[in-house]
Amino acid sequence: MKSVFGSMVAVTVLLASSSSYAQDLTGPQKNAVRSAKLYLSMSGFSRDSLIEQLSSPYGDDYDHVDATAAVDSLAVDWNFQAKRSAEQYLSMMGFSCNGLIEQLSSAAGDKYTNAQASYGAQQAGAC
Incomplete structure (x- = not known):
């Protein structure tokens, strides 16, 4: 892999x-x-x-x-992107499930939708 x-x-x-x-x-x-x-x-x-x-x-x-x-114009899987971002955060430091979702979805953070942020956090193993 x-x-x-x-x-x-x-x-x-x-x-x-x-x-x-x-x-x-x-x-x-x-x-x-x-x-x-x-x-x-x-x-x-x-x-x-x-x-x-x-x-x-x-x-x-x-x-x-x-x-x-x-x-x-690009065909991007935004859920996959959220998972990548979540994995990158978790490789640097610990996050609670809710904390990571907040970071991913915050207007001051990564700006994912709540659904994308939840998916990313769950797939990365934070939840």
């Missing part, structure tokens, strides 16, 4: 964009897709946190509309 950052996971995470939708993307949106895929190959991201990373002036500084279009 490969690590969280191994190629096996990257293949699972980096599903190709829908070909018909991807053809409709602008140049900046296609570049944002490339950036998004790179981020997803390194770490778990929620939809909202990935859009924020791509559009933040402290991140990639793409236009928010371009970042959103790029992320939405």
Whole structure:
């Protein structure tokens, strides 16, 4: 089994964009897709946190509309991403089930939906 950052996971995470939708993307949106895929190959991201990373002036500084279009063009399993994020947190420190769900779903944290955060915490073994 490969690590969280191994190629096996990257293949699972980096599903190709829908070909018909991807053809409709602008140049900046296609570049944002490339950036998004790179981020997803390194770490778990929620939809909202990935859009924020791509559009933040402290991140990639793409236009928010371009970042959103790029992320939405990808076929990402957000539950799997939540599990990856939960595993990353648990590899660094201990969390209670509720504490990890709060971290994963918080607007100041990872911004997963409550359902995604609960799934991730449960699958990572915190609950």
